[in-house]
Amino acid sequence: MRLVSSAENSSLDWEAQYPYIEDIGDGRGYTAGIIGFCSGTGDMTEVVKRYAKARPGNPLERFLPALRAVEGSAAHTGLGRPFTRAWAKAADDPAFRAAQDAERDAVYFDPAVRQAEQDGLGALGQFIYYDAYVMHGAGDTEGTVGFRTMRREAMAAARTPARGGDERAYLDAFLDARVAAIGREPSHSDTSRVETAQRVFVREGKLGLETPLRWKVYGDAYRIDAG
Structure with missing residues (x-):
C-alpha cells in the first residue's frame, strides 16, 4: 500500500x-x-x-x-x-x-495477488500486478488498456515462472507491456512508476520486495527500510 x-x-x-x-x-x-x-x-x-x-x-x-x-x-x-x-x-x-x-480488496488487491500466485510470482510480481489493476483496471475500456491485455502481451513475449520461465524476464516483459499501454492512454503519459520504481526492483532482483527499497515516482524519491 x-x-x-x-x-x-x-x-x-x-x-x-x-x-x-x-x-x-x-x-x-x-x-x-x-x-x-x-x-x-x-x-x-x-x-x-x-x-x-x-x-x-x-x-x-x-x-x-x-x-x-x-x-x-x-x-x-x-x-x-x-x-x-x-x-x-x-x-x-x-x-x-x-x-x-473492502472495495479495494474485492476488485483490485485480491484478484491481482491471486493471478500473480497462479503465475508463480513472488511479492514483487504481486505488487506489480496490483499496481496495474489500480491504475488501469482489469479489462480494456475505451481509451484504456487493462491488466488482462497487458498480461496476455507479456505472456506472448516471455513465459511465466509457473510455466517454467525466468521470473525477472517475465516481469520485464509485463512492464514493457504496461509502458506500451500507458503510451496508448490519452490520460496517462508519465511512466516513472514503472521505470524508476518497479523496473528498479526487478533489476535489483528484489523479487520478495526485500528492504531497503529505494525508488522514485514523478521525480520524488522514497525509501522503505526494514520494519
Missing part, C-alpha cells in the same frame, strides 16, 4: 488518504480515497453502496443516484462541493474506511 500510495498520492502514508478527493483532470471525474476510486468508472459508487449497507442513512447515501448517473463520464452533476465535503467528513467513520478497504 505504501508503494502504490507513492504513485497515487505522492506519500507513503496511505492511511491518510481515506478523505482525499479531487478531480485530477484525467477524464474520470472525481478521484478519491486510498487507491483513487473514480466517479467516472463506477468503483466510487460501489464504495458508497458498501457504506450505505453498513451505515444506512449516512450523508453520502443521498448521492448514489447522482453517482450512478455520472458513471462513464467526467461530469460532477449532482455532486460538487456538497459531495466532496461529505466524502472527506465520512472518512472519520470506521465503517466508511472499511468500505474503501
Whole structure:
C-alpha cells in the first residue's frame, strides 16, 4: 500500500488518504480515497453502496443516484462541493474506511495477488500486478488498456515462472507491456512508476520486495527500510 500510495498520492502514508478527493483532470471525474476510486468508472459508487449497507442513512447515501448517473463520464452533476465535503467528513467513520478497504480488496488487491500466485510470482510480481489493476483496471475500456491485455502481451513475449520461465524476464516483459499501454492512454503519459520504481526492483532482483527499497515516482524519491 505504501508503494502504490507513492504513485497515487505522492506519500507513503496511505492511511491518510481515506478523505482525499479531487478531480485530477484525467477524464474520470472525481478521484478519491486510498487507491483513487473514480466517479467516472463506477468503483466510487460501489464504495458508497458498501457504506450505505453498513451505515444506512449516512450523508453520502443521498448521492448514489447522482453517482450512478455520472458513471462513464467526467461530469460532477449532482455532486460538487456538497459531495466532496461529505466524502472527506465520512472518512472519520470506521465503517466508511472499511468500505474503501473492502472495495479495494474485492476488485483490485485480491484478484491481482491471486493471478500473480497462479503465475508463480513472488511479492514483487504481486505488487506489480496490483499496481496495474489500480491504475488501469482489469479489462480494456475505451481509451484504456487493462491488466488482462497487458498480461496476455507479456505472456506472448516471455513465459511465466509457473510455466517454467525466468521470473525477472517475465516481469520485464509485463512492464514493457504496461509502458506500451500507458503510451496508448490519452490520460496517462508519465511512466516513472514503472521505470524508476518497479523496473528498479526487478533489476535489483528484489523479487520478495526485500528492504531497503529505494525508488522514485514523478521525480520524488522514497525509501522503505526494514520494519
